[in-house]
Amino acid sequence: MRPLEVEDLPGPHQLQDPYGLVEPERRRSPQDRRRSIVGLTDAGRARTGQAEEARLAAERRFPAPPDEQTTATHIRAQRALPPGR
Known part of the structure; x- marks a missing residue:
């Protein structure tokens, strides 16, 4: 991680913490x-x-994206639905 620079901060460069x-x-x-x-x-x-x-804990709570085979199965299933569903 690069150091935070004053120029990166919004507003006046009077840093108050x-x-x-x-x-x-x-x-x-x-x-x-x-x-x-x-x-x-x-x-x-x-x-x-x-x-x-x-951040890492939040990332772990999300499921992994589906693999290619699962994605292909879902696409075929959606295409098999009647129009308007």
């Missing part, structure tokens, strides 16, 4: 001195990890 997730200091990007890099605190990294776990 009431949750303590983002480091208060900005540093210049070594690749592009015009950009500032914002880092995460330990709490921010932990929250990012929690968000990733939640």
